[in-house]
Amino acid sequence: MATGTEPQPKSGTAPGGGVRDGTRAAIAAAHLRTDRWWLAPAATAAGLLAFVVYSTWRAFANADYYQAPYVSPFYSPCLADNCEPMRSGPNWEIFGSWWGLSPALLVLIFPLGFRLTCYYYRKAYYRGFWASPPACAVAEPHKKYTGETRFPLVLQNIHRYFFYAAVPVAGILTYDTVLAFRDEHYEWGHMGLGTLVFLVNIVLIWAYTLSCHSCRHIVGGKLKHFSRHPVRYRMWQWVGKLNARHMLLAWASLVSVALCDLYVYLLASSAFDDPRLF
Amino acid sequence: MSASSYDARFKVWRGDPGGGGLEDFKVEVNEGEVVLDIVHRLQATQVPDLAVRWNCKAGKCGSCSAEINGRPRLMCMTRMSVFERDEVITVTPLRAFPVVRDLVTDVGFNYTKARDVPAFVPPAGVGPGEYRMQQADVDRSQEFRKCIECFLCQDTCHVVRDHEENKGAFAGPRFLMRVAELDMHPLDAAAESGLDRKRAAQEEHGLGYCNITKCCTEVCPEGIKITDNALIPLKERAVDRKYDPLVWLGNKIRRRGE
Numbered sequence: 001m002a003t004g005t006e007p008q009p010k011s012g013t014a015p016g017g018g019v020r021d022g023t024r025a026a027i028a029a030a031h032l033r034t035d036r037w038w039l040a041p042a043a044t045a046a047g048l049l050a051f052v053v054y055s056t057w058r059a060f061a062n063a064d065y066y067q068a069p070y071v072s073p074f075y076s077p078c079l080a081d082n083c084e085p086m087r088s089g090p091n092w093e094i095f096g097s098w099w100g101l102s103p104a105l106l107v108l109i110f111p112l113g114f115r116l117t118c119y120y121y122r123k124a125y126y127r128g129f130w131a132s133p134p135a136c137a138v139a140e141p142h143k144k145y146t147g148e149t150r151f152p153l154v155l156q157n158i159h160r161y162f163f164y165a166a167v168p169v170a171g172i173l174t175y176d177t178v179l180a181f182r183d184e185h186y187e188w189g190h191m192g193l194g195t196l197v198f199l200v201n202i203v204l205i206w207a208y209t210l211s212c213h214s215c216r217h218i219v220g221g222k223l224k225h226f227s228r229h230p231v232r233y234r235m236w237q238w239v240g241k242l243n244a245r246h247m248l249l250a251w252a253s254l255v256s257v258a259l260c261d262l263y264v265y266l267l268a269s270s271a272f273d274d275p276r277l278f
Numbered sequence: 279m280s281a282s283s284y285d286a287r288f289k290v291w292r293g294d295p296g297g298g299g300l301e302d303f304k305v306e307v308n309e310g311e312v313v314l315d316i317v318h319r320l321q322a323t324q325v326p327d328l329a330v331r332w333n334c335k336a337g338k339c340g341s342c343s344a345e346i347n348g349r350p351r352l353m354c355m356t357r358m359s360v361f362e363r364d365e366v367i368t369v370t371p372l373r374a375f376p377v378v379r380d381l382v383t384d385v386g387f388n389y390t391k392a393r394d395v396p397a398f399v400p401p402a403g404v405g406p407g408e409y410r411m412q413q414a415d416v417d418r419s420q421e422f423r424k425c426i427e428c429f430l431c432q433d434t435c436h437v438v439r440d441h442e443e444n445k446g447a448f449a450g451p452r453f454l455m456r457v458a459e460l461d462m463h464p465l466d467a468a469a470e471s472g473l474d475r476k477r478a479a480q481e482e483h484g485l486g487y488c489n490i491t492k493c494c495t496e497v498c499p500e501g502i503k504i505t506d507n508a509l510i511p512l513k514e515r516a517v518d519r520k521y522d523p524l525v526w527l528g529n530k531i532r533r534r535g536e
Contacts, residue, residue, distance in 0.1 A: 018440035025383075032348030032368050053381035060498050104393040119510050123491045136493035137348055137373075145441045158523040160514070166342035213506070219515035225464050227412035243506065 013236035019139050030119075030139035037135035045128035048121075050255055055108070058261055062102035064268035065261075069182040070194045070262040073257050074104045077172050087186050088179060090172050110169050114162035119213045120250045122156060132275065170209050176213040177202045183276065201256040205272050208253040211242035282309040284363050288316065291370040292328065294379045300368065307358050311371065314342050314353035317381070329380035337499055340428030344381050345370045350430040350497045374432065374439040387438075387445060388429050391453045394483070398460055401467040403529045415464035422459040422508060425452065431494035431504060437487045448484035451494035455508040457483060461515060480516040488513070523535075 007093025019030070031037075058065075058074055065072040075083070080103035085091070095106060115121050126132045130144045133140040137151055148156050177198040183190040194252035209215070242249070267274055286307045287308055291302040303324060314332055323327050333339040335354045342353040347361075347368050349362050350419075361367055375383040432450040433439065449457075460466050461475040479485040494504045502508075518525045 017442035019373045021442045024369045025291055025300065025377040026293060026369060027291065027373065031368065032345065034347045034365075034368075067461060084283055119490055122489065126489050126491050132489065133440065133491060134495065136434050136496050137345065137350055137439070137468060140436055140440050142440075145437060145444065145487070147437060147484075147487035149490050150483075153489075154486065157513070157517045160517065160522065186522075210462075213510045216510060221511050222515060222518060225412075226414040226417075226462075244363060262283065 007103040029053050031135075031137055033135070033138060037269075041128045041134050044124045047251070048125060048128060050270060052256060054258055055261075056156055058265070059104040059108055060102050062090045063106070064265045065104070067267035068184045069179050069186065069266065070198065070274075071176055071179075071260040072262045073176070073205075074108060074261050075172050076176050076177075078109060079106045090175060092268055107169070110162065110165040114159075114166040114209075114212075115250070115254075117162055118250065119159070120247045124250075132256070159212075160218065161219075163209070163212050163214045166209050166212075170205050173205055174202050184274075191277040193276070193277070194263055194267065194274045198258055199262040201253075204249065204253040204256045207242055208246075208249040210239060211246045211249050213246070218245050249274055280308065283307060286316065286358065286361075286363070287319070287366045289366055289368040290320065290328070291524070292325075292379070292380050293377065295377055298377075298380075300370070309359075311358050312345055312354055312441045313344075313351075313356045313358065313367070315483055316358065317353060317369065319329045323345060329382045331377070331382050337419040338426055338500060340426035343372055343430050343433065345373060345433075350434045352499050359484050372429070372433040374435075377431075379445055385429050385432075388427070388432055388450070390450065391449045391483075392456070394449065394471055395456050396468065396478075397459070397467075398463065399467045399471050399473065400467050402470070404465070409465055411464050418462045419459045421502055424502055425455065426500060427452065428499060430497040430499065432499045434493040435488075436491070436493065437489075439483075444484070444487060448487045451488070453506050454479060454483055454485055454488065454512060455502070455504055458508040458515075460518070461512065474518065474519065476512070476515040479512050480520060485509070485512060485516055 019027070024081065053185055058072070061108045062082075063074040066086055066089075068077045068087070071078070071086055077092065078084070078086070079092055080095040081093045083091045083093070083097065083103050095103070099106075127134060130138050132142060132145065146153075148154055177195075180195040180198045181191060182188050183192070214240045216236065219239055220226065220229065220232040223232060223236075226233040226236070266272060284307055285304050288303040288304060288305055292298050292301050303320055305319055305324070307316060314330075314335060317328070317330050321330070330342070330353075332342040334341070337352055337355040340352075343350065344353050345368075346353065346356050347349070347479065353369070369381065371377050371381045372383045372385075375385050375387060378384050429452065432452050435451055437448050438445050438450060457475055458480045460468065463477075466475075488509055490505055490510060492505045492520065494509075495502070495506070496502055
């Protein structure tokens with residue numbers, strides 16, 4: 001039955017024809033929102049930028065990253081010959097003396113890649129830095145849009161490999177946290193304020209890592225019949241609960257890892273001494 | 279006019295494909311009313327020819343989609359009490375679709391996209407009335423079945439809202455969610471009939487255009503987690519097919535063993 005509302009085939013539409021396209025309601029404004037829609041992308045961009053500046057400085061500094069028994073999470077595992085010696089610490093001299101740059105650069109690529117391709121951070125920087133879109137129902141400034149269909153953004157699809165890499169990295173940071181139960185003379189059975197900082201950080205790192213959308217898919221999301229895989233179904237439900245808080249965990253773990261590094265920096269640069277609890 | 283009533287200031291878009299603009303109105307508002315009530319009062323008292331599409335007034339038919347103060351919403355589910363009394367409230371038609379008249383748009387794009395998604399494929403050897411499914415297996419699909427097809431997600435998605443030229447290649451969140459729903463359906467036999475929904479999502483329905491900025495989830499009046507529960511899982515399923523050599527190798531070995 002013809003209703004007169006069947007879609008009409010349109011001849012070639014010029015790129016950039018968005019909300020001001022000829023067929024749409026004639027409204028010149030890019031958006032009509034009256035709330036503070038710019039606040040969320042602006043705060044996101046500011047927060048991410050602050051972390052990028054801080055972490056870049058610390059990653060290239062190649063100094064003040066170890067104060068027994070604590071090692072900065074930016075420098076763990078330490079894989080170069082030029083690492084500071086850490087007793088029982090995760091330092092393996094895989095890269096010899098020819099490596100002259102900061103050893104942090106060898107390791108940070110994995111957590112960086114994990115967060116860069118993370119489904120939450122993608123939303124955050126597409127909105128905050130690329131204005132694609134800046135906010136819902138606010139016109140984006142770009143003439144063309146191909147999303148994640150082409151190089152380089154098609155590489156976002158390798159997120160699960162960074163997840164695979166993030167798991168051992170979190171494992172090593174867990175080991176660092178265990179080592180933090182020593183004192184400055186490497187005696188076991190002690191705790192300082194730093195141990196608490198490390199504990200909070202590692203809990204948040206694991207919660208963020210396990211709440212990953214790729215993790216949710218791998219543990220059970222890919223299944224068609226949950227009823228035939230009760231264990232994986234239960235795991236999928238657990239990860240799902242964490243996954244609902246992925247944004248919160250992404251920010252909390254980003255802040256905690258930076259604070260953890262800052263704590264070690266302050267100790268190593270003799271700004272203050274680690275208050276010992278016992 | 280009762281003690282709790284007041285006059286609100288409205289700007290309502292009026293026009294047709296040939297042009298139009300925002301017109302100012304002052305209209306009575308009573309306690310407990312929603313924006314659709316006010317639009318109806320405008321029709322009854324000031325502009326009898328104002329075109330608006332509506333039906334159930336209960337947030338279940340998906341007809342009265344519009345943009346209120348620039349945000350895609352159902353007019354029947356937007357309470358007047360969320361606005362300040364001195365606020366000017368702007369009501370426009372959906373800005374991603376061609377306008378027909380006043381607040382009515384041609385949402386035919388969505389029907390075309392709906393037709394592009396192959397229907398449920400019945401499993402072989404199971405007759406009507408013999409379908410048996412575990413609740414655990416249908417929970418995911420049932421969330422997506424709450425969709426009332428208001429097309430607010432399609433309207434807010436910047437892939438087509440800001441780029442008319444993408445309408446051919448991109449199905450939009452509502453219909454990618456439909457693909458996810460069928461791909462997660464425990465009895466769908468598409469794979470057995472040679473239809474790979476995961477690959478089709480990427481290659482025919484434009485899943486790669488989605489950059490998961492979650493506006494579809496933000497505007498959904500049914501509270502469906504479209505991005506987290508449909509689009510991202512579908513992206514991960516497409517990765518299994520196209521970008522994961524481990525899964526590819528595993529499938530090869532398994533097939534050889536069969």
